[in-house]
Amino acid sequence: MNNITLKRIAEILGISITTVSKALKNYPDVSKKTQKAVLDLAKELNYTPNSFAVNLRTKESKTIGLIIPEVVHHFFSNVINGIIDEAEKNGYLVITLQSNESLELEKKQVELLLNKRVDGIIMSLSNQSNFDNHIKEIISRGIPLVLFDKISKLVNCSKVIIDDKKAAFEAVEHLIIKGCKKIAHIRGPINPQNAIDRFLGYKMALEKNNIPFDPKLVYTCENVTFEEGKTFAKEIIEQHKDIDGIFVITDLVAVGVLACFNEIEIKVPQQVKIIGFSNWFMSQVITPKLSTVDQPSYEMGVQSFKLLFEEMTHKKNGIPFAPRTISLETSIIERESTNNS
């Protein structure tokens, strides 16, 4: 039944192909009776308009590509959620790929999506990625592109971000207000812009509050995992017994810090105060509950699609589009890990 076409319907009903086509498209010059006959038969024959043929005509695939570092990640799965919801409202389907933080895989995936002729691409870059050839290729082909969260400043495209520097500054200032005088930072990898900005925010908050910056208090994650949090927590407390605060790149790693401190009986928040980043769901159910920076992940997905849609629409209508950057608001959520009152 899959190969049925307008022609077959026309044959069976003894009418012209044009009439069948008009009936399916709800043209007023086809009688209601004929239209009903066509629709009924089309349904019986499992006829659906051939979307590939439609695509050839309109040059739109109504499909976008999404490349993210990891699906199993509370932040990214919320973003995916926002993108899929918003895309669906506008009649777009989303092909999701995960780079597993591999630049090589990311390059291959961009190629796959370009060959698939997606109408646009949304990406959060892998840790090694920067303004590489695969990104240049997307732009030189004129395919609308939006980067979110892990972006590269070098790429001239629309972006949806938070002000990581400001958010980190506020997180560290929160620790200082709570009385911390010697604050360590477990940072993200060297390359991604958001890890750089959070580190700079940490430094700025120390500086503003006349706390000398000590590079020995900065620990760098390679993979941003729970296990790294556990390992670094142990190192920090062994190497700097008088540490009284830790600002951690993300909640998953901060939960590792808490797990270690629970085991070796370092009291949080009495002895060391901890603040994370991103507000993962589990942060509110662990003991002690983790203070963190709330990052509007679902909203980030929605805004990413909206920006992409705007650019796709401009492109379709031949109107020039100037890339824009949307910066979303963050806020500090105070919970038990920084509050000893």
Add this chain to the structure above:
Amino acid sequence: MNNITLKRIAEILGISITTVSKALKNYPDVSKKTQKAVLDLAKELNYTPNSFAVNLRTKESKTIGLIIPEVVHHFFSNVINGIIDEAEKNGYLVITLQSNESLELEKKQVELLLNKRVDGIIMSLSNQSNFDNHIKEIISRGIPLVLFDKISKLVNCSKVIIDDKKAAFEAVEHLIIKGCKKIAHIRGPINPQNAIDRFLGYKMALEKNNIPFDPKLVYTCENVTFEEGKTFAKEIIEQHKDIDGIFVITDLVAVGVLACFNEIEIKVPQQVKIIGFSNWFMSQVITPKLSTVDQPSYEMGVQSFKLLFEEMTHKKNGIPFAPRTISLETSIIERESTNNS
């Protein structure tokens, strides 16, 4: 540059379209020199074979559809991970849609995927879904279909499941071995097969151990949330002061139970023992750590794609395919919430 076609390359180089096409396909009867000229020009002009045209020819879209109830869910995001990884290995892209547990949305999404002419569909049904028309439509059109986790026994298609009844039986027996004599069950909604089977496993374990079944000890989730866990925990302890064990449909809800008991100072495991289901990541980081049933979610994704691929390959080669069901092994993970030694 997007509209460039074989014709344009032929024009520019002053050769026939057939020669251009053969050069791109690496036919031996095209001179190396001509082939190089074609490939170079194609590259300069950003030419990629029009995948829609290719699709029309081969009748394959090399794309599959995936419909799941929720993306932001530790179990489902792990399954997505497995599906995407395995699909990519085999050159397939995955369009992901989430039904938000809405039957109406699920129906619309199936239609979207069928119109998109995906080569196959993988689904976990929404709570209201059963053997409805949209599922029948997939099967009657001969589109390969695999259901996983939340399946309907009525649908004649391949399935990847766990033995929910056996797993639940083992979870409840674990509570009994640990000394529980009055065990409540927070179950999933009425419709999904996995909620039914886990409930039956609970009953079987009581029966086998001569503990009378009391329907008043069964609490039914509507939305399977953290908040429902908190609410039911309070009700259970108010209505049945002597309860000493709870078997909970899934870890997210069980974490809600633990949160409530922490607040109202019911001691776990001394006073009440708790076991969850699914082994969410957060279960090992909360206090007390949650005992649970390990469900191989990533593997479930991998196996679902493998079954779909098998059916798609059979279909392509015109070989009949008999649907199969794969049942994956589960195991009990004992942690602090059931262990008071």
